[in-house]
Amino acid sequence: MKKINLFLYFICIYNILFSHDVIGEQKFNLIQEQLYKQIISETRCMVCQNQNLAESEAPLAIDLKNKIKEMVEEGKSEKEIKNFLVERYSSYILYKPPFSHQNIILWLGPLIFLIILSYFLYRNIYLRK
């Protein structure tokens, strides 16, 4: 038992230092739960390397998950919650970048590429016999 306590001590220290809260029990309904899960799987944990909130157990992520849960329970929509997150942390937090001027190539690039490549191959393989 003594041995366990020593180890628990380490893990607790870790928790006391870095963490305050853990995700509480889920009390909301199915649709809300789905929305919550969707949002936390599409947002980045800001203190981790490349993890979404759902995966992360960092204290900040847990705080943020609780906040998102609260907002979902209050009946806020996906858009409202995401706006809140972007306002607080910039759109870096979203794994789905906004469709803006800056990201236009990102979103339309694949389609443009598909068209150019098809034309290129059509010209080079069919028309050059």
Add this chain to the structure above:
Amino acid sequence: MINELSYIGYFFLILAMLNSFLLISSKTILYKININTAGLISLTSRMHFPILLLSFLCLIYSFLIDDFSVKYISDNSNSALPYFYKVSAVWAGHEGSMLLWCLILSFWMFLVSKSSESLDKEFRENFLSIMGFLNFGFLLFLIFTSDPFEKNLSVPIDGRDLNPLLQDFGLIVHPPMLYMGYVGLSVVFSFAVTCCIHKEFKKEWATWLRPWLLLSWSFLTLGIALGSWWAYYELGWGGWWFWDPVENASFMPWLMSTALVHSLIMTEQKNIFKNWTILLAIFAFSLSLLGTFLVRSGILVSVHSFANDPTRGIFILIFLGLIIGVSLLLYSLNADKIKDNQSFDLISKESFFLINNILLVTATFTVLLGTIYPLILDIFGLEKISVGTPYYNLTFLPIMIPLIILAGVIPTLRFDNNSNLKNIAINFIFIALTSLVFILIFSIINLYVMLGLFLFFWITINLFIHLFKNLSWMHIGNRFKQNIGMYFAHIGLAIFTLGATIVESNKIEKELIMKTGDTIKVNKYTFEFEKFFREDGPNYESLKGKFNVFKDGKLISVLNPEKRLYFSNQSGMPMTEAGIQPGLSRDLYVSLGNLVDDNSWSVRIYYKPLVRLVWLGALIMVLGALLSIYFQINRNKKRRTT
């Protein structure tokens, strides 16, 4: 005495560099002064591998005897580390994994040198010289920026230990497999560049090249699948693909080489797409170099960039630019002269192969764009963005769906005529009905699952109908042998698709707080958190949870998720080891989060239906490629003897 081994290892590195220099100078300098270079090229291209192997063994030995005078070893090992991790720690950090990279590169060159006698003499010599150039470049990089034998100024008492995340079976197998694939593409690349130099791409050359491409493709597939499996059980999040930039770095060459596999079939069988095949080969290897650059330079911040150094990044970037630049230059100068001898109709099997290629290359481009776009914005100081799963779901998946549909239909088409369009329509109706029956029986309401199920049936039923129709007149003849690999590979894809869509749509993920004694019901399974207890490993302390899983009141499994604290990393974060009960139909997955108070934990409980099919599908694809290689080599042998 023992310390000297690291000097010997370094000596072999230098020797290997001189050897590869001799190899490339044979064709460029020495032959001008009338030296017989043919023997020299054969010899040096074969010697390279044994020399590097000796160097590699020196490093392994130094790891095993805990020679902490070597910086790389004191950084990545520890005297308490189990011996098998000491061996795999050789490639756990940057320097050692670059040595492994060089070793594998030399191994491929060795194999090529041994089995390329059937190629034209001049072609073979140029081919090996280009491989020699790649070997030389990477050795320069290794010796001047990433010397694994570098000494410490003062010898530490013990090593800093291997990153706990990497102390796992996954590390032993994943990097070597992946590197075999990455580097195997160098064979295809060198071959393509040689074709540019010779302004020719003969049909029999394509036949020679195919097994090499399939072999490196197999390793790449296996490496990626192993990485996915490793991430699944090690990270404790239960995901199998994260669209992490480092994963993408391996996925791009895979997509590109898959396109290449298909275009090479056309070059070999129909003498077309020659030009295009060469271009794809250049791109496939370039992408694997780009992946190395992205990972090694530390430009990406992700779980994988364990060692970063900008000067290395610059060296690789220059080397990369040189290789891609020169090869593309050679291509653009000579591509015009490599002409297709055949033509084909707009609506034909050949066209479908072309569409397959267009889709695969567009998919590669999409992954590339998603990976580097945030970096480009960052370089220009624009707003930082994150590109993740939702982006790829919207852009990448729509490209994949028609591709998978093609995988079920192209094999059933014939080159000569298009009369089987009617059959396709009949098959379609039959398959749609079959899917409908399944949808009704299992009362599926999720659209993705419906789609996944349809695509699965589309490939498997189409291929089976085709197989049985042809069996009567083929009686396991040559056609069958030629196609069997393809059947397996495409059915592997179907199985993967089924697994991926179902696990992503029907998984159940619970994150909750459990006290000992608590139970929770997930799907048909009841999880009981009985207790947690201490059980230490050789170099870590561990707390294990005991979860009893019941189904219909019967105990079916006991899961032991763990939290580990490594001795070498006492102040760090405890590592998570998930408790998994694998099964073909579903995985049950439990991982421990944080300790909340004396006896309650935050716990993740996952139910993952058909997740095993994701990796099983990949394995079947590999099996298909291996069968293809086997039958092709047999065929080539027969052709040569007759």
